[in-house]
Amino acid sequence: MFYDLNLPYRAQHDLVNKDDLRTRIDMLIKLGYQVVAYNHVVTGKVSPNETNVIDISGKKKTNIEQLTRLTYILEDISQNHGLTPTNNALSTYDILAVRPTNEKTFQNACNTLEIDIISLEMGSRLTFYLKHSIVGLAIERGIFFEISYAPAIRDSTSRRHLISNAQNLVRVSRGKNIIITSEAQRAMELRGPYDIVNLGTIMGMNQAIAKECITTNCRSVVIHAATRRNTHKAVVSFDPITSLKQNELWKVGKDKKSLPTGKSKKAKRMRPNSDDEDESESSQLQNMDM
Amino acid sequence: MVRLKHRWILFETLFENTSHQDTSIDPLTSHDIYITVKESIQLNFGDYGRGCTSSSLNVKYYSPHTNIGLLRVSRDYYRMAWCALTFITQINSRSCTIRVLHVGGTIKQCQKLVIEYDREQLLENEDLNDI
Numbered sequence: 291m292f293y294d295l296n297l298p299y300r301a302q303h304d305l306v307n308k309d310d311l312r313t314r315i316d317m318l319i320k321l322g323y324q325v326v327a328y329n330h331v332v333t334g335k336v337s338p339n340e341t342n343v344i345d346i347s348g349k350k351k352t353n354i355e356q357l358t359r360l361t362y363i364l365e366d367i368s369q370n371h372g373l374t375p376t377n378n379a380l381s382t383y384d385i386l387a388v389r390p391t392n393e394k395t396f397q398n399a400c401n402t403l404e405i406d407i408i409s410l411e412m413g414s415r416l417t418f419y420l421k422h423s424i425v426g427l428a429i430e431r432g433i434f435f436e437i438s439y440a441p442a443i444r445d446s447t448s449r450r451h452l453i454s455n456a457q458n459l460v461r462v463s464r465g466k467n468i469i470i471t472s473e474a475q476r477a478m479e480l481r482g483p484y485d486i487v488n489l490g491t492i493m494g495m496n497q498a499i500a501k502e503c504i505t506t507n508c509r510s511v512v513i514h515a516a517t518r519r520n521t522h523k524a525v526v527s528f529d530p531i532t533s534l535k536q537n538e539l540w541k542v543g544k545d546k547k548s549l550p551t552g553k554s555k556k557a558k559r560m561r562p563n564s565d566d567e568d569e570s571e572s573s574q575l576q577n578m579d580m
Numbered sequence: 581m582v583r584l585k586h587r588w589i590l591f592e593t594l595f596e597n598t599s600h601q602d603t604s605i606d607p608l609t610s611h612d613i614y615i616t617v618k619e620s621i622q623l624n625f626g627d628y629g630r631g632c633t634s635s636s637l638n639v640k641y642y643s644p645h646t647n648i649g650l651l652r653v654s655r656d657y658y659r660m661a662w663c664a665l666t667f668i669t670q671i672n673s674r675s676c677t678i679r680v681l682h683v684g685g686t687i688k689q690c691q692k693l694v695i696e697y698d699r700e701q702l703l704e705n706e707d708l709n710d711i
Contacts, residue, residue, distance in 0.1 A: 317594075320594075321679060442667070443666075443667060443669060446623065446624075449624075449667070477596070478596055478669065478675050478676070478677050480677070481666055481677065481679070482679040482680065484680055485662070485665075485666045485678075485679060485680055488659055488662045488663060488666065488680075489663060489666055491659055492659070492663055
């Protein structure tokens with residue numbers, strides 16, 4: 291399964307936008323991707339009563355899995371950006387990413403923020419050094435770093451910066467916890483999965499690691515996100531009993547008709563966690579990198 | 581004496597407007613592709629890249645009907661040539677993406693794959709027509 295976890299999405303609904311998005315999706319399907327995440331970029335504050343701007347309800351029938359992603363641009367550490375687990379607006383998105391713009395916010399993102407992806411503006415010169423000590427913290431917490439390749443295809447200055455930044459990132463992270471995404475504004479900026487694997491080899495990865503960047507690592511991101519949103523302390527999740535299918539009702543020993551709607555709950559263990567019980571107690575965010 | 585070995589890169593060109601039956605545009609030739617790839621290598625890898633690949637770089641086949649072509653490059657530098665293909669955005673000022681279908685050691689294997697791929701494409705079109 292190939293993933294592209296960054297397809298920019300503009301919220302305005304006009305015909306041009308829709309056609310544009312449609313051609314990009316068609317291109318992705320043609321190139322052999324199976325999962326796509328629409329990306330909505332926000333600067334400033336995420337207010338709790340905001341809802342998901344990405345409308346995927348009408349597009350369910352395509353043969354590509356569709357996710358939503360919110361990328362939040364971190365400009366200042368002191369600003370109240372509302373990136374707390376209690377913020378309901380955040381849990382309406384499948385994946386949560388941040389883009390730090392300076393050293394302080396980068397450190398904050400690696401250290402404390404509960405997110406899935408740290409995205410760096412790689413098409414231009416980074417204003418801070420990527421240090422192994424800081425990047426290592428994020429890797430330990432199961433956060434992934436993103437390399438977006440579309441700027442490299444757009445123009446040659448960005449290409450230069452992207453290759454240099456990407457090589458730096460691969461060096462300090464030792465090739466771990468990296469995902470490669472497109473960030474393509476136009477369909478012509480998309481590339482096939484194996485072309486990207488090859489692109490990864492000039493960024494200093496070997497072929498196997500580069501392939502992981504668009505397959506298993508992306509899957510880990512999606513699972514990490516699901517664990518962050520839907521579970522209690524990354525161990526247990528709840529589903530209403532009414533969501534059970536007819537043939538699964540034996541699990542609660544009841545007939546569906548006799549149930550009160552939506553009130554009773556059923557606990558479902560997400561992950562057997564016997565050997566690291568303490569760890570799951572202490573940190574809400576589990577490293578789901580399996 | 582060590583034999584000079586090659587890699588064969590089988591690629592497909594995808595154009596922005598998919599109606600490649602458009603007769604107003606001249607069909608691309610393998611020479612056009614060759615020039616574009618050469619320029620892309622020059623742009624991305626400089627004189628060194630040109631020097632490394634120039635002895636073996638060759639577009640053996642390109643069909644403007646199926647948009648499929650075959651590029652030969654020395655085995656040591658095929659990743660360089662592949663990258664150059666990835667960074668191509670236009671050919672003859674037509675906006676275009678190149679997608680690599682297969683990388684093979686022999687021309688025979690690539691030929692087999694082209695035939696299979698073409699057949700798949702044809703069948704897919706047929707299916708669409710049926711609907």
